Amino acid sequence: MVEAIKSVREKTKSTVDMRVGVHTGGVLAGVLGQKQWQFDVYSKAVELANKMESSGLPGRVHISNATLRFLNGEFEVSDGDGETREEALRLANIKTYFIDRVKKPVSMGFWRGRTRF
Numbered sequence: 001m002v003e004a005i006k007s008v009r010e011k012t013k014s015t016v017d018m019r020v021g022v023h024t025g026g027v028l029a030g031v032l033g034q035k036q037w038q039f040d041v042y043s044k045a046v047e048l049a050n051k052m053e054s055s056g057l058p059g060r061v062h063i064s065n066a067t068l069r070f071l072n073g074e075f076e077v078s079d080g081d082g083e084t085r086e087e088a089l090r091l092a093n094i095k096t097y098f099i100d101r102v103k104k105p106v107s108m109g110f111w112r113g114r115t116r117f
Helices: 002-012 044-054 087-091
Strands: 020-022 028-032 038-042 061-064 075-079 096-102
Touching (some): 020 044, 044 061
Antiparallel strands (some): 061 096, 075 096
16 A cells, blocks of 8 residues: 555655554444445454554554564564554553565465455
């Protein structure tokens, strides 16, 4: 996503940018409404992911320590310092990181036979 936005920015000479926040945890999902349905997800983990995004930096993927544990060393990371920019992360005692580089790119064959989200 970050690379795609960078490409758009370069090709269009615009100032468009994005921040990405990822936190790992439980989530609740539901369908709201009777005539026009809306799908929504919510939980403390969703709120914290939102705080990860808002306290991140443009052009960076900001992850929590919970997410880092699932990445199996496939990414090089640096200190995200999000807990100093976002009180909710500090109060939840969440350490944050920025993804700097992919160490082991995933081949497209990885997805064969798997459900993609």
